[in-house]
Amino acid sequence: DGGITQSPKYLFRKEGQNVTLSCEQNLNHDAMYWYRQDPGQGLRLIYYSQIVNDFQKGDIAEGYSVSREKKESFPLTVTSAQKNPTAFYLCASSIGGVRQTQYFGPGTRLLVL
Amino acid sequence: GESVGLHLPTLSVQEGDNSIINCAYSNSASDYFIWYKQESGKGPQFIIDIRSNMDKRQGQRVTVLLNKTVKHLSLQIAATQPGDSAVYFCAEGYGQNFVFGPGTRLSVLP
Numbered sequence: 001d002g003g004i005t006q007s008p009k010y011l012f013r014k015e016g017q018n019v020t021l022s023c024e025q026n027l028n029h030d031a032m033y034w035y036r037q038d039p040g041q042g043l044r045l046i047y048y049s050q051i052v053n054d055f056q057k058g059d060i061a062e063g064y065s066v067s068r069e070k071k072e073s074f075p076l077t078v079t080s081a082q083k084n085p086t087a088f089y090l091c092a093s094s095i096g097g098v099r100q101t102q103y104f105g106p107g108t109r110l111l112v113l
Numbered sequence: 114g115e116s117v118g119l120h121l122p123t124l125s126v127q128e129g130d131n132s133i134i135n136c137a138y139s140n141s142a143s144d145y146f147i148w149y150k151q152e153s154g155k156g157p158q159f160i161i162d163i164r165s166n167m168d169k170r171q172g173q174r175v176t177v178l179l180n181k182t183v184k185h186l187s188l189q190i191a192a193t194q195p196g197d198s199a200v201y202f203c204a205e206g207y208g209q210n211f212v213f214g215p216g217t218r219l220s221v222l223p
Contacts, residue, residue: 006156035213040121042202042213043157090156099145099206104156 003027004105006091011110013078013085021076021108023091031097032074036060037088037107046089049074050097078110086112121200123218132190134217136203141184145206148177148188151216152199160188160201195221 004025013019023032031050035043045058049068063082068074074093078085089108094100126132138146144165149157163170163177163186170177176189186203202216 004156040215042215043204045211097209099209099211101147101159101162102211103159104149106156107154109154 004091004093004103006089006105006108008108009106011108012113013110014113016080018077018079019110021078021089021091021110023074023076023105024072025074025091025093025105026072027093027095027103028071029093029095029103030071031094031100032068033092033094033102034058034064034066034074034076035090035092037090043090046076085110121216121218123220125220125222126193127222128193128195130193132188132193132197132219134188134190134201134219136186136188136214136217138184138186138203138205138214139212140205140207141181143184143205143207143212146177146179146186147204147206147211148175148186148201149204149213150197150199150201157202190219193219193221195223197221 007022033048034046044060046064047066049055052071055066055068065077091105092102094102147162148160150160151157161172161177163179168179174191178187198221200216200218202214204211204213
């Protein structure tokens, strides 16, 4: 089946720790995105990548980092600099650029211990 | 499950009735709009989209209406079913951006 997978479903972070969220897609989509979802708010863009080895900051990139070494994969690292990391993180992909329809993965819930 | 929207507006409808979910968008330059459905603890699921050169588009049991004059988008769901219970949010696209609304929780009553 084609789709977007995210792992793990739940992730626990200790204070001062960096954690990495995985996102993989087999849709052959060029563009991939990371969003953060907080209760009562719309999705906020963290980072996006339109091609391999290139990515751009979104609206709330501080405290996060990404890489795009393969077309299929776009991992997100939540660094210790992100002081309020508890949220639901969603990865998405689209055929072309930002304005194409984005399809989402199942999400990762990050909790702080 | 996860609470996607703890403080979202809620629409409650009887099973079998039609549902209308509304979205006010912010940018008059927006020219592409999408409706997503998100069940608790899951990622958003694409429902239907519409471009600004249209004012209505229909899918299976769903219709999206676009009123550019008042910057308003609506999603109509016909014969609402229990499986339609979810948070529904709109997204507006302009330039290189997509802006997502916080959503409305649809609750289907038996």
